[in-house]
Amino acid sequence: MPPTTDESARSTNPSPPSGGAETAKGTTPPPSGPGNPEGAVWSDTDLETLHQDGQKAEKVRRMFASIARSYDLNNRVHSLWRDQAWRRFAVRQAEVREGDTVADIACGTGDLTEAFARTPAAAVIGIDFTHEMLQLADVKKARRDPSMASKITYARGDAQRLPLADASCDVVSIAFGIRNVQEPERALAEFFRVLKPGGRLVILEFDRPRLAPVRWINDFYAGWLMPRTATLISRDRSGAYRYLPKSVGSFMSRDELLSAIGRTGFEDARARGLTLGIVACYRALRPA
Numbered sequence: 001m002p003p004t005t006d007e008s009a010r011s012t013n014p015s016p017p018s019g020g021a022e023t024a025k026g027t028t029p030p031p032s033g034p035g036n037p038e039g040a041v042w043s044d045t046d047l048e049t050l051h052q053d054g055q056k057a058e059k060v061r062r063m064f065a066s067i068a069r070s071y072d073l074n075n076r077v078h079s080l081w082r083d084q085a086w087r088r089f090a091v092r093q094a095e096v097r098e099g100d101t102v103a104d105i106a107c108g109t110g111d112l113t114e115a116f117a118r119t120p121a122a123a124v125i126g127i128d129f130t131h132e133m134l135q136l137a138d139v140k141k142a143r144r145d146p147s148m149a150s151k152i153t154y155a156r157g158d159a160q161r162l163p164l165a166d167a168s169c170d171v172v173s174i175a176f177g178i179r180n181v182q183e184p185e186r187a188l189a190e191f192f193r194v195l196k197p198g199g200r201l202v203i204l205e206f207d208r209p210r211l212a213p214v215r216w217i218n219d220f221y222a223g224w225l226m227p228r229t230a231t232l233i234s235r236d237r238s239g240a241y242r243y244l245p246k247s248v249g250s251f252m253s254r255d256e257l258l259s260a261i262g263r264t265g266f267e268d269a270r271a272r273g274l275t276l277g278i279v280a281c282y283r284a285l286r287p288a
Contacts, residue, residue, distance in 0.1 A: 006134075029159075039237035042277055048246075050243065057182040061130050063238045070234035071178060077113075082274075087112045088115060089281055091115045094173060098122075100121045102125070102169065103125045103127060103173070104116060104127070106159060106176075107154070108175075112204075114140070116171070121151060126153070128157070129156055134156060169195055173204075179247050192266065201285070201286070204279060205257070207254055207280040266287075269282065
């Protein structure tokens, strides 16, 4: 069974808004015009300072709600089918043991959650704050073998206010989600809180390749080609695939994220580049 939400978590984790298309209270969509098509969540100006945007969390939620149905297809096509290999690597880094409880944060449609459910873990909790993503995760879960699906529980929640009790998880994971959080260090503190002593943190995130030729090719692919083809596939009008390269390029570097993990109290934080450094997998331990 998943850990029970404690009183402090309940008091700081208000229910997220129902549905995925409504505008946050006090915010309005950017005006339409050149560079800001009708229905866009992100204006060109917003994208220049997206990690400092006070409405980032709500904009991210609306953006993911708009691309949920094509999310898995775009992941496969635009990673050249490497995204599942990255998730399998993350699962191996977690060193899941018999009877472990795993919390997969920003679980989206449940790809990494399901990968953990194939391990000896006793329970896997997928948490996301986008209702539309969780709906698709539940549809996928219903198609899986009952012995695996029975381990999985999905819940709406914020990475900065997890609906989990202190020291209730053996593994916490987040794949391609930490850069989308309003305050990443606050989320890291939550991961530390819910992990048991000796628990493992695993983070997958996009990175900038260190080899110049690879970086140039990746910048063209991720910064110019992919936003256009992914937008065509998804018929997206929110600007999600303009947001992606901007959010990667302006997020913390590998060394900066390792430092943030260490400041939170984790030990033995390290990172390994995958697929020529396009992605990095981070692993750290909560002290025993």
